[in-house]
Amino acid sequence: MERLFQAIREWFINLAGKFQTDFIVDNRWRFLTNGLAVTLEVAFFAVILGIVIGFIVAIIRAGYDRSRDSAPVRRKKGRKRSGPVNLRALFSVAAWRRLGRGLFSFANWLCKVYLTVIRGTPVVLQLLIIYFVIFGSTNISKVFVAIVAFGINSGAYVAEIVRSGIMSIDQGQMEAGRSLGLNYIQTMWHIIIPQAFKNVLPALGNEFIVLLKETSVSGYIALEDLTKGGDIIRGRTFDAFLPLFAVAIIYLAIVMLLSYGVSRLERRLRSSEH
Amino acid sequence: MSTEPLIRVVGLKKYFGDLKALDGIDLEIHKGEVTVIVGPSGSGKSTFLRSLNLLERPTEGEIYFEGVNILSPSANINLHRQKMGMVFQHFNLFPHMTILRNMTLAPVQLHKLTKQQAEEKALELLERVGLKDRANAYPSQLSGGQKQRIAIVRALCMNPDVMLFDEPTSALDPEMVGEVLDVMQNLAREGMTMIVVTHEMGFAREVSDRVIFMDEGRIVEEGSPAEFFSNPKNPRAKDFLSKVL
Ligand SMILES: Nc1ncnc2c1ncn2[C@@H]1O[C@H](COP(=O)(O)OP(=O)(O)OP(=O)(O)O)[C@@H](O)[C@H]1O
Ligand SMILES: [Mg+2]
Numbered sequence: 001m002e003r004l005f006q007a008i009r010e011w012f013i014n015l016a017g018k019f020q021t022d023f024i025v026d027n028r029w030r031f032l033t034n035g036l037a038v039t040l041e042v043a044f045f046a047v048i049l050g051i052v053i054g055f056i057v058a059i060i061r062a063g064y065d066r067s068r069d070s071a072p073v074r075r076k077k078g079r080k081r082s083g084p085v086n087l088r089a090l091f092s093v094a095a096w097r098r099l100g101r102g103l104f105s106f107a108n109w110l111c112k113v114y115l116t117v118i119r120g121t122p123v124v125l126q127l128l129i130i131y132f133v134i135f136g137s138t139n140i141s142k143v144f145v146a147i148v149a150f151g152i153n154s155g156a157y158v159a160e161i162v163r164s165g166i167m168s169i170d171q172g173q174m175e176a177g178r179s180l181g182l183n184y185i186q187t188m189w190h191i192i193i194p195q196a197f198k199n200v201l202p203a204l205g206n207e208f209i210v211l212l213k214e215t216s217v218s219g220y221i222a223l224e225d226l227t228k229g230g231d232i233i234r235g236r237t238f239d240a241f242l243p244l245f246a247v248a249i250i251y252l253a254i255v256m257l258l259s260y261g262v263s264r265l266e267r268r269l270r271s272s273e274h
Numbered sequence: 275m276s277t278e279p280l281i282r283v284v285g286l287k288k289y290f291g292d293l294k295a296l297d298g299i300d301l302e303i304h305k306g307e308v309t310v311i312v313g314p315s316g317s318g319k320s321t322f323l324r325s326l327n328l329l330e331r332p333t334e335g336e337i338y339f340e341g342v343n344i345l346s347p348s349a350n351i352n353l354h355r356q357k358m359g360m361v362f363q364h365f366n367l368f369p370h371m372t373i374l375r376n377m378t379l380a381p382v383q384l385h386k387l388t389k390q391q392a393e394e395k396a397l398e399l400l401e402r403v404g405l406k407d408r409a410n411a412y413p414s415q416l417s418g419g420q421k422q423r424i425a426i427v428r429a430l431c432m433n434p435d436v437m438l439f440d441e442p443t444s445a446l447d448p449e450m451v452g453e454v455l456d457v458m459q460n461l462a463r464e465g466m467t468m469i470v471v472t473h474e475m476g477f478a479r480e481v482s483d484r485v486i487f488m489d490e491g492r493i494v495e496e497g498s499p500a501e502f503f504s505n506p507k508n509p510r511a512k513d514f515l516s517k518v519l
Contacts, residue, residue: 094348097347170366172362175360179327179359179429180355180356182379182384
């Protein structure tokens with residue numbers, strides 16, 4: 001009993017010493033605070049980029065799915081047009097329409113490829129490819145690269161969130177907008193998106209939480225984020241316990257705070273009627 | 275050209291997969307006419323109405339609106355829809371906007387009116403349906419009857435040449451049906467061209483100029499309300515009337 005007590009006492013004294021070398025000496029705590037700033041910066045801008053990409057992809061995908069439902073007019077073969085028609089105008093408008101439809105289905109195909117590739121490969125690999133292959137020969141800010149990589153990655157997940165949000169809006173809303181003469185984009189922008197956005201706001205909050213944790217692989221491109229900061233301290237002091245646990249606690253605290261915010265938001269949205 | 279009908283439908287067909295919802299509709303609608311469409315459930319009334327502003331794409335046939343074939347690839351349907359107001363069974367108000375914004379959104383976005391003009395017009399229309407004091411309310415704060423009256427004036431804000439109604443009172447509590455029918459009756463009196471799908475036989479009898487009876491995607495009887503209600507010729511129409519009257 002006595003010896004156990006003694007051991008615990010020593011361990012704590014030891015720990016205090018380690019705390020000193022891990023965080024106080026040479027202001028090493030700055031690796032954590034600077035790293036945290038980088039992590040938050042990357043996650044914040046990446047989620048914004050992800051939301052922009054996600055919305056664009058979702059609108060293209062949802063629009064394509066719905067436009068396929070309404071089959072084009074089948075015309076009787078060989079029927080003559082009645083009345084004089086300005087053939088040139090007819091040709092050009094129809095040609096533009098065809099071109100538009102062609103571009104639309106190409107865009108839809110591109111979106112599908114994007115979703116498949118991004119969700120089918122590990123995010124670390126995407127980060128490495130973007131850093132070493134795509135921006136390989138340029139001297140570019142690592143923070144910027146990380147924002148781009150995580151933003152592109154997050155966009156694929158946001159797109160599916162937003163698509164389900166758009167699909168959950170009653171079809172009558174689109175019909176009402178279109179029946180007033182608004183075109184597809186105008187109806188989306190003014191009527192569907194604001195309602196869908198409200199519906200998916202909590203899910204987007206959760207996406208931010210996921211993203212925040214995912215950025216912890218930024219160390220692969222030697223970006224000094226929070227995780228890397230803890231690891232640098234470990235490398236200098238040869239103590240793994242305190243730096244890594246400190247990092248874990250910081251992540252946990254932020255995630256818990258954000259989760260609390262999301263659930264409060266969820267409750268507020270549910271109780272508000274418009 | 276004064277006899278050119280406002281809407282002319284020729285041989286309109288619509289298939290949903292193998293299901294034939296419209297089986298060759300021919301119809302002319304003249305300016306100022308109030309046409310009521312009745313018929314059993316699934317007879318294609320909604321599909322026909324929704325084909326007129328291309329919420330459904332017909333499979334075959336022609337629709338001329340103000341002399342233009344709106345099914346031709348060169349027609350700009352958004353432009354034609356501005357002239358065709360539509361009122362839905364479930365109102366379809368925009369829940370995230372005030373009543374005023376619901377009404378002014380389209381005319382302002384489509385540059386038909388400035389924001390100020392649109393608001394003036396909206397308030398004037400709201401006054402006419404007795405809802406001016408609700409201009410800044412949200413749809414969720416209104417009763418069903420109020421919502422439908424708003425939906426009607428929202429469509430009117432675009433100054434349409436024809437109004438399409440798809441069972442405008444079917445989703446309402448009975449005590450609210452009257453207030454909506456009153457608005458529609460006033461509209462008819464002012465000379466609006468209207469096509470109304472409804473089960474309200476009183477409205478058909480008193481307000482309409484013509485009743486159309488549809489069955490299995492076809493128009494099987496057509497006539498003045500007096501003729502239709504007192505002396506239907508088609509056996510299906512007879513059967514239908516004996517059930518609803
Ligand atoms: N989007 C759709 N997809 C498949 N079938 C449809 C669709 N819309 C309508 N139909 C079918 O087409 C037929 C005509 O439907 P429609 O809604 O036009 O009838 P209605 O006369 O309006 O009936 P109700 O009085 O019940 O509203 C029905 O058999 C219906 O099931
Ligand atoms: Mg119907």
